[in-house]
Amino acid sequence: MNLSIELITLLMFGSLFLLLALGLPVAFACGSVGILFTALLQSPAAVNLVSTRIFGLMVQYLLAAIPLFIFMACVLERAGLIAELYEMVYQWVGFLKGGVASATILACTMMAAMVGVIGASEVTMGVIALPEMLKRKYDKFIACGSILAGGTLGILIPPSVMLIVYGLVDNTSIGRLYAGAFLPGFLLATLYIVYVTVRCHLNPKLGPPVPPEEQLSLNEKLKLLWPVLPAGILVFLVLGTIFTGIAAPTEAAGVGAAGAIVLTALQGKLSWKGLIEAGENTLKSSAMVLWTMFGANIFVGLYIMVGGGRFVTEMLVGSGLDKWVIIVIMQMILIFLGAFIDWVGIIMLCVPIFGPIIRQLGFDPIWFGVLFAVNLQISFLSPPFGYALFYLKGVAPPEVSTTDIWKSALPFIGIQVCGVVACMVFPEIITFVPNLLFKG
Secondary structure: OOOOHHHHHHHHHHHHHHHHHOOOHHHHHHHHHHHHHHHHHHHHHHHHHHHHHHHHHOOOOHHHHHHHHHHHHHHHHHHHHHHHHHHHHHHHHOOOOOOOHHHHHHHHHHHHHHOOHHHHHHHHHHHHHHHHHHHOOOOHHHHHHHHHHHHEEEHOOOOOHHHHHHHHHHHHHHHHHHHHHHHHHHHHHHHHHHHHHHHHOHHHHHHHOOOOOHHHOOHHHHHHOOOOOOHHHHHHHHHHHHOOOOHHHHHHHHHHHHHHHHHHHHHHOOOOOHHHHHHHHHHHHHHHHHHHHHHHHHHHHHHHHHHHHHHHHHHHHHOOOOHHHHHHHHHHHHHHHHHOOOOOHEEEHHHHHHHHHHHHHHOOHHHHHHHHHHHHHHHHHHHOOOHHHHHHHHHHOOOHHHHHHHHHHHHHHHHHHHHHHHHHHHHHHHHHHHHHOOOO
C-alpha cells in the first residue's frame, strides 16, 4: 500500500489513541497497531520480522537491571524500611509548621534514593502518613499533595528504573544519566518542602507542628538513625559502583538485590512470606514495563522504517524555528502524552524520534535525557490517568475523594513545571555532577 508519510502518521497515531481511549493497555494498543500496519504497509509476510525485533530487545543485557532493582525495592519495602524512614524524619522535623508533611516528602526522597520505583512509597506513605496528618488536622490537600509529589521522586532519583529504560532506548550512559538526575531530584524535593513550609507559615492551620510532649529527646532521635543506616550504605555502594565504573548497572542491581536479602535477613526482618510477595510484585511490575517496551518497540520500529523519524525531524528542524522553541515543543508534547500514556510507552514512542533531533540541534543527550525524565514526573500526577493518583486513592480514607486527590496534585504539578523550566534555563543543574564525575 503506497501512502504518504503524512497520512501514515495520521492513521497510525489516530488508531493508537482510539484504542487507548477504548481502554486497551498501551502495550497491546501499540503492538496491535504496529502489527496491523506492518501487514498493510509492507506485506503480511513482513509480520514475521516482528518477533525478530522483539527478540533483539529481549537479549539486551541492561534489561536485567530493571527486575533486579525492582526486587531490591520490594524486599526493602517488605522489611519495613519506609516506615522506619518516616518515623526517623517525622521526629527530626515534625516540630516545624507543616513538619509532618515535610517529613513525608523527606522520607519519600530518601526512599527514592534507595529503591527507584514509586509504588512502594505512594502506598506505604498513604497508609502511614496520610492518617497521621489528617488526625493532626492537616489540610487534606497539603497532606495528599505531599505524598503524591514526594512519591514520584522515586522514578527520577537513582537508582531510577525510568533512566535505565531511557538509556537503553537512546543508547546513552546510564551512569551519566544517574549522575545528572541527582541535583534535579533533590531540587524538586526542596521546592516541595519550601512550598509546604511557606503555606503553613502563612496559615498555621494548614499544618500544625507536632506538640512538644510527643517529641523525642536527642538521644532517642539518634537511635532512630541506626535501623536505616545499613540500607543507606547498601544503596551508596550500589550507586557508587555504577558511578566509578566498577560495575555496570546490571551487576550493581544484582548486588543490590542480593544485599537487600542479606541485610533484611541479618536484621531479622526477612520472612518467607515477605520474600514471596516481593517476588510476585517484582514479576508484575517488570512484566508491565517489558510488555509495554515490546509493544511500543513494534510501533516505533515500523514508523521509523516508513520514514516517520525523517518526517518529524524535517518538520521540526526544517521549520526554521529556534532550537529552544523546538525543545519547548517537545516538552509540551511530553506533558500532553503524560496525561494519557504511561512513562514506558512515552519513552519508547518519543525517544527514538527525539534523540536524533536533539543531537542534530547540538544539545547534550545526557542533559536532554534527564530533562525528559523530570518532565515525565508530571505524568504521574496528571489527571485522569496519573499512576500516583490511583496508588493514593487505593489506600486513602473514605473521606478523601478522587476529586480531592486530583486537586491536591495541581500545585505540585506547577512546581514540577517550574523544575523543568529551571533545568532548561540552567542546564548546569543536570550537567554539573556528570561533568564532575566523568571528566574523561
